Amino acid sequence: MLSSSRHALASVILLALSARAQAQQQVQGFAVERFYSSAPGAGWFAMDTLDMHGRLGGALSLTVGYARNPMRVTDGSQRFAVVSDQAITAIGAALTYDRWRIYLNFDAPFAIKGQSGTAGGYSFTGPSVDLESNPDTLSDPRLGVDVRIIGGPTSLFRLGAGAQLIFPNGNRSDYDTDGTYRGMVRLLFAGDEGLFTYAGQLGVHLRPLDDSPAPESPRGRELLFGVAAGAKLPVGRSGSLAVIVGPEVFGATAFQSFFGSNSTALEGLLTARLEGTAENRAQLRVKLGAGAGINQQFGAPEWRIVCGIEVFNHNQVQ
Amino acid sequence: MRAPINPFFVRSSFAAGRLVRLICVGFAGHVLLASPLARAQAAPPAGHEEEAFDLMNLLSHHGLHNIEMESWNLYGQFTYISSWKLPFQAPYTNANGSINSLVPDYERSFTGTFTLFFGLKLWPGGEAYFVPEVISERGLSQIRGLGSSIQNFELQKSGSETPQLYRARLFLRQTFGFGGHDVVKTSDPMQLGTVVKSRRLVLTAGNYTFLDVFDRNNLTWDPRQTFFNMAFMTHSSWDFAADARGYSWGSAIELYWDDWALRFGRMASPQHPNTLPLDLRLWKYYGDALELEHVHVLFGQPGAVRILGYRNYEVTGRFDEAIAAYQADPKQNAGACTSFNYGSGNFSAPDLCWVRKPNQKLGIGINVEQFVAKNVGVFFRGMYSDGKTEVDAYDPADRSLSVGAVAKGALWKRPFDVTGVGFGMAWISKVHAQYLAMGGIDGFIGDGNLRQGAEGVFELFYSVNLLTAIWLAADYQFLWGPGFNTDRGPINIIGAKVHAEF
Numbered sequence: 001m002l003s004s005s006r007h008a009l010a011s012v013i014l015l016a017l018s019a020r021a022q023a024q025q026q027v028q029g030f031a032v033e034r035f036y037s038s039a040p041g042a043g044w045f046a047m048d049t050l051d052m053h054g055r056l057g058g059a060l061s062l063t064v065g066y067a068r069n070p071m072r073v074t075d076g077s078q079r080f081a082v083v084s085d086q087a088i089t090a091i092g093a094a095l096t097y098d099r100w101r102i103y104l105n106f107d108a109p110f111a112i113k114g115q116s117g118t119a120g121g122y123s124f125t126g127p128s129v130d131l132e133s134n135p136d137t138l139s140d141p142r143l144g145v146d147v148r149i150i151g152g153p154t155s156l157f158r159l160g161a162g163a164q165l166i167f168p169n170g171n172r173s174d175y176d177t178d179g180t181y182r183g184m185v186r187l188l189f190a191g192d193e194g195l196f197t198y199a200g201q202l203g204v205h206l207r208p209l210d211d212s213p214a215p216e217s218p219r220g221r222e223l224l225f226g227v228a229a230g231a232k233l234p235v236g237r238s239g240s241l242a243v244i245v246g247p248e249v250f251g252a253t254a255f256q257s258f259f260g261s262n263s264t265a266l267e268g269l270l271t272a273r274l275e276g277t278a279e280n281r282a283q284l285r286v287k288l289g290a291g292a293g294i295n296q297q298f299g300a301p302e303w304r305i306v307c308g309i310e311v312f313n314h315n316q317v318q
Numbered sequence: 319m320r321a322p323i324n325p326f327f328v329r330s331s332f333a334a335g336r337l338v339r340l341i342c343v344g345f346a347g348h349v350l351l352a353s354p355l356a357r358a359q360a361a362p363p364a365g366h367e368e369e370a371f372d373l374m375n376l377l378s379h380h381g382l383h384n385i386e387m388e389s390w391n392l393y394g395q396f397t398y399i400s401s402w403k404l405p406f407q408a409p410y411t412n413a414n415g416s417i418n419s420l421v422p423d424y425e426r427s428f429t430g431t432f433t434l435f436f437g438l439k440l441w442p443g444g445e446a447y448f449v450p451e452v453i454s455e456r457g458l459s460q461i462r463g464l465g466s467s468i469q470n471f472e473l474q475k476s477g478s479e480t481p482q483l484y485r486a487r488l489f490l491r492q493t494f495g496f497g498g499h500d501v502v503k504t505s506d507p508m509q510l511g512t513v514v515k516s517r518r519l520v521l522t523a524g525n526y527t528f529l530d531v532f533d534r535n536n537l538t539w540d541p542r543q544t545f546f547n548m549a550f551m552t553h554s555s556w557d558f559a560a561d562a563r564g565y566s567w568g569s570a571i572e573l574y575w576d577d578w579a580l581r582f583g584r585m586a587s588p589q590h591p592n593t594l595p596l597d598l599r600l601w602k603y604y605g606d607a608l609e610l611e612h613v614h615v616l617f618g619q620p621g622a623v624r625i626l627g628y629r630n631y632e633v634t635g636r637f638d639e640a641i642a643a644y645q646a647d648p649k650q651n652a653g654a655c656t657s658f659n660y661g662s663g664n665f666s667a668p669d670l671c672w673v674r675k676p677n678q679k680l681g682i683g684i685n686v687e688q689f690v691a692k693n694v695g696v697f698f699r700g701m702y703s704d705g706k707t708e709v710d711a712y713d714p715a716d717r718s719l720s721v722g723a724v725a726k727g728a729l730w731k732r733p734f735d736v737t738g739v740g741f742g743m744a745w746i747s748k749v750h751a752q753y754l755a756m757g758g759i760d761g762f763i764g765d766g767n768l769r770q771g772a773e774g775v776f777e778l779f780y781s782v783n784l785l786t787a788i789w790l791a792a793d794y795q796f797l798w799g800p801g802f803n804t805d806r807g808p809i810n811i812i813g814a815k816v817h818a819e820f
């Protein structure tokens with residue numbers, strides 16, 4: 001009698017532990033980054049000037065950025081940053097011809113750090129990526145093509161289209177990859193009128209991974225959107241340099257829960273760039289941006305700084 | 319006197335119709351690397367052939383790129399190597415729980431690599447280079463059992479059959495000219511076309527491999543075009559600081575003074591021997607190299623002599639201390655390790671896991687290359703290392719030499735073909751042999767028993783050029799004394815290589 005009671009008690013305890021374990025699901029990780037840097041030579045950090053022209057030309061770019069708290073989760077009682085620090089270098093190369101551009105981007109994370117914990121029945125393991133433990137890591141590389149369909153390189157209104165194929169590379173637990181192929185297709189628009197310049201995008205992020213309802217996790221396909229506007233000011237008497245200053249606002253929202261507060265990332269960057277304007281030789285562009293998450297969910301960080309340097313050449317015959 | 323221009327790499331005009339070949343090369347690379355089914359070897363690329371196909375030549379030919387004074391360049395390569403190891407004689411394999419024997423059965427190994435080389439001019443004398451690479455591989459016996467003569471230089475300790483993309487290099491190079499005559503630097507992978515002075519100071523810093531700067535040899539520098547075996551890539555007994563793929567972070571300074579050059583460099587070491595994570599505290603643990611080079615012309619043919627010394631200060635184990643620890647307390651054995659170890663199950667053998675601490679490793683070697691005719695050259699390398707500590711990053715040899723000859727097919731009217739014959743041998747120190755004979759293992763070798771002897775390789779290859787951009791190579795290797803153990807072997811390995819450049 002006593003022995004069977006002990007057996008029963010043991011079974012109940014085991015069942016309870018099992019239920020508790022099932023209730024806490026382990027989140028594997030995914031690509032948390034929402035800042036998709038533009039193609040080399042595109043001008044803006046996230047938007048695209050669509051000013052491809054000239055003979056065979058191209059661009060090489062280096063962008064370095066840091067994001068603070070791009071992924072925080074809460075279950076009401078506790079809040080912690082699964083990804084608290086993210087420092088990434090993006091290196092890209094583009095070839096342009098007339099109104100076409102083809103490019104390749106590589107992201108090299110230098111540090112991705114975070115905290116582990118549980119929230120909402122999910123167990124999160126914070127990443128720990130740095131140069132020592134991962135001396136040669138490259139995240140998902142991107143291969144893209146853009147084309148300007150309507151308008152000229154300096155016209156008031158330019159319309160274009162772009163597509164990217166994102167190759168999986170790395171470990172999901174580092175929070176820099178979904179582990180699956182992804183794609184992006186976008187409508188791009190831009191224009192210049194006097195000192196005013198603008199650009200924007202509307203597109204779809206083809207994302208197979210759906211980890212809902214885990215907090216902050218991907219939920220399949222996403223709508224991408226963004227807009228940038230600024231003043232383009234010539235520097236010096238010769239006008240061989242120009243400064244462009246203005247904000248970029250961009251974000252993404254899951255189609256599954258369209259513009260829901262927990263499924264929408266929205267952030268803004270105040271940007272400035274200095275660039276050469278000559279058409280027939282290589283030019284340098286240096287840019288700086290700083291901003292914050294407007295809706296700090298779904299990958300939009302608490303704040304972000306980015307800087308970039310590009311060498312580009314339209315190879316235009318004078 | 320000008321530094322000799324490598325006669326293997328001479329630039330000339332380019333013919334039309336290469337774009338189709340570019341597409342074919344890229345498609346072939348994608349198909350082969352996508353197929354399922356993969357000791358770090360960070361081989362610097364040789365200068366490409368001027369007459370061979372490449373994107374920079376194509377753009378220059380159409381007036382779209384100044385290849386003599388470049389502001390940027392882009393090169394790429396694809397290499398697939400397959401090796402078939404025939405069965406061989408072995409009275410024992412993985413004796414007493416040791417795990418590092420080369421298995422005596424038939425095996426096939428392969429590597430597939432695809433690499434892009436980006437170069438960018440930043441300012442006068444300043445250059446930046448970025449090299450992403452994809453690799454898929456499968457080693458022989460999980461890259462165990464061979465010490466200095468691993469049959470395929472492309473094999474990496476951390477590789478797998480699943481293709482892996484990683485950053486092979488990201489570094490800056492700054493050149494300060496001091497005068498002398500002009501030296502033409504032709505456009506090549508990791509070299510922008512430019513003109514430098516024969517007296518100059520060159521600083522390199524970032525993520526690269528020691529072999530990009532030190533121990534160059536114009537005949538064997540890029541194994542993707544010549545020998546397959548690692549014994550000919552560099553000194554087998556130079557345990558240069560690197561991660562498990564062969565790369566690291568550090569810096570180097572080179573002083574060129576006409577025909578002379580003096581180099582010094584320091585690179586970061588792995589956190590644990592032969593692993594990928596690095597210890598970036600260069601002031602605490604490091605590998606240093608110092609090299610003196612002289613280039614000359616002998617009977618009208620270029621040549622060079624390089625003397626290389628190295629000093630590592632890294633967390634490694636000494637063989638004598640591992641033996642002493644085991645003899646003093648048999649519980650400190652290979653099967654009972656509680657810290658980083660290679661997984662031996664031999665409870666009656668010493669192990670380095672019990673004695674790892676900061677240790678010094680020293681070595682000195684000589685590298686000689688000499689062209690004996692316009693398209694024929696001979697080379698020799700020999701190095702002596704102290705042999706007191708385990709391998710930390712490269713291979714376990716303590717002394718090594720290699721000698722050989724390479725010829726281009728211009729002699730028989732096939733100018734882009736290459737053929738070569740080479741002979742390499744390596745040895746381990748007496749205390750290293752004692753450790754292995756007692757059943758100990760280190761990074762790659764340890765059969766559980768040992769009859770000490772040299773490990774050697776004889777290699778013969780022929781590389782046929784097709785369509786200007788593609789080479790097919792056949793290779794034969796005869797190896798003896800695998801793992802410096804004359805009880806086992808010899809071994810016959812047949813190899814084949816597809817290599818393309820653009």
